[in-house]
Amino acid sequence: MPIFVLILVSAVALIAGLSVFFLRYLTEGRRLRAARAAVVLFDVLGVGAMLFLFASHRTEGWAGMLALPIFLGYVAQIIALLLTMLAVLVRAAGRRLRGVPYSPARRRVLKCAALYPAAGALLGSYGAFIERTATVRRDYRIPIRNLPPEADGLVIAQISDVHLGAFFSVEELDALLTETAAGGADLLAVTGDLFDAEHLNEAAAAVLEAHVGDFPRGIWYCIGNHEYYRRNALPIVTQMARRGHVHVLLNAAERVPGCGALYLAGTDYPFARGDAFDTEKAAF
Structure with missing residues (x-):
């Protein structure tokens, strides 16, 4: 259990840290500060709730209703983070290919920034409510020596x-x-x-x-x-x-x-x- 706790806390801390950093490409000013505070608060409360549910082996009733939005929130956050990181890298590569010099004063916020968290929420919801119920069948032919x-x-x-x-x-x-x-x-x-x-x-x-x-x-x-x-x-x-x-x-x-x-x-x-x-x- 301690190893599992260490892995879980480390993973959530990494996700939270990267999210706090890359949020500057999605918003700025007061909205940036509010978004960072919301992400950190959600991640801290979420990992605490997950550790409690795992330790108590609760999955029924209110525990299940609590676990679903937490998992959904983490998945949406990870998807939005990956999309944002990809967009930042693509933009940086494009500017380098065009020979545009780096300027700290240049606007950092990505175009259509609201689409990134929206895409994370949409794809996360698809996995939670649609793909989760899909049945996947895998067939294997297994030869057995001396089978009757x-x-x-x-x-x-x-x-x-x-x-x-x-x-x-x-x-x-x-x-x-x-x-x-x-x-x-x-x-x-x-x-x-x-x-x-x-x-x-x-x-x-x-x-x-x-x-x-x-x-x-x-x-x-x-x-x-x-x-x-x-x-x-x-x-x-x-x-x-x-x-x-x-x-x-x-x-x-x-x-x-x-x-x-x-x-x-x-x-x-x-x-x-x-x-x-x-x-x-x-x-x-």
Whole structure:
């Protein structure tokens, strides 16, 4: 955690410093001072809020509503900063090619300066509200030596790190599973960090079980670290394992039906939080 904090604080400090410097190319006078103060205030409060959310593992409710504008603000700031830096470099290169001598008295503000922060906000919003919900499918053909002939051509779909909560709903999970099944997968592997919102976890488990029949070789599941962070996640996983509709693998392996001697293995996540970590560490 200290290394992560150092990296995060250093990155935000670099972004803030560059933003404060390059703002002089977007405005001047009182507006420049106000813009610099606003950027510094946002970056300081933003990094403080992010550190609190990460330390407390909060993603639900008000925490998610707080995290979204912070991330959006940082992304917009970075995009605007990069565009401004590029414009300044292009202008400087153009003046050098034309042989225009440097003059400190020359106006520094770029033309159409308002477009740079506007572009940052627009592109950041596109990523946050549109591209974030886009599904990307990547297909890989994996040759396996001595694969049982019954398993030849088996199509396995993998979904991981859905992180239910402010940024991904149960309805979106349902749509994702429907889309995945329609893509022709024989088996679905869900590899952890699914149950990440206490008020949504039970509904998510029901949705997962409802789609078992869509995959001829079933749905297989192992946990991630975030299942340790939500109080009701592990009990829900245990209940799901007892019902037996979803194949839950916790430090276990199970033969895939109809695929000969093909087994799938799933591990527990060995980095629990708090006292649970000490217990696991002693066990290892």
